[in-house]
Amino acid sequence: SPSNVSSRRLSVDEMYLSDTGGQYLDGTTDITRTMHWGVPTPFQKEAYTRVLMGNIDLSRLVFPASTAGGTVEAFARQALWKVGLNYGHGTGHGIGNFLSVHEWPVGFQSNNIPLMKGMFTSIEPGYYQDGEFGIRIEDVALVVEAQTEKPFLTFEVVSLVPYDRNLINVDLLSKEQIQYLNTYYKTIRERVGPELRRQQLEEEFAWLQRNTEP
Numbered sequence: 001s002p003s004n005v006s007s008r009r010l011s012v013d014e015m016y017l018s019d020t021g022g023q024y025l026d027g028t029t030d031i032t033r034t035m036h037w038g039v040p041t042p043f044q045k046e047a048y049t050r051v052l053m054g055n056i057d058l059s060r061l062v063f064p065a066s067t068a069g070g071t072v073e074a075f076a077r078q079a080l081w082k083v084g085l086n087y088g089h090g091t092g093h094g095i096g097n098f099l100s101v102h103e104w105p106v107g108f109q110s111n112n113i114p115l116m117k118g119m120f121t122s123i124e125p126g127y128y129q130d131g132e133f134g135i136r137i138e139d140v141a142l143v144v145e146a147q148t149e150k151p152f153l154t155f156e157v158v159s160l161v162p163y164d165r166n167l168i169n170v171d172l173l174s175k176e177q178i179q180y181l182n183t184y185y186k187t188i189r190e191r192v193g194p195e196l197r198r199q200q201l202e203e204e205f206a207w208l209q210r211n212t213e214p
Contacts, residue, residue, distance in 0.1 A: 015044060017136055032137060033137065050082075050085065052137055053079035053173065054080060056181070058075045060176070069109065076091045091107075094107055117143055161188070
């Protein structure tokens, strides 16, 4: 809770990490976005982009059924590892249906159970520069069947919130990662846009359109 003793004035010249969520009768949300409303440094943009790359690489991964989360966890870290960066927390946790936000035993650690169709998990790589800034990009993902001949699995991201374009260095992204982003943004427009229009939230609708451009 902010107070006159501990609070300080915010500015556009720093990075903000917003971990949000709510519990509803039909499910629980847990979404983290990081944003910068000013001019981020080249290192801040690279670190953010590599965190995003890890989020995308794990989210679009196709893997055999009953694969343990710990087996595929490194896909979320490889873009950071390539330049000697890392993060010190888990890559994701199970999410309950109107139950616990952090729900055992689903996740990506070595002691979590194998992933199965129908499970919900967070995917949340990050990077933290001590005393300077923190980055985390967290989405909720559903384990679904992949479109493969044999029974393989993949993830369907169900968090429909754009990423901060101001922090993305597109030159670092692969063709496949850009294609994934464009498909994700199209999904956000198709699912969220009509609801904003229905509620006559025109300012929010315009913001959504700007932030989901290809």
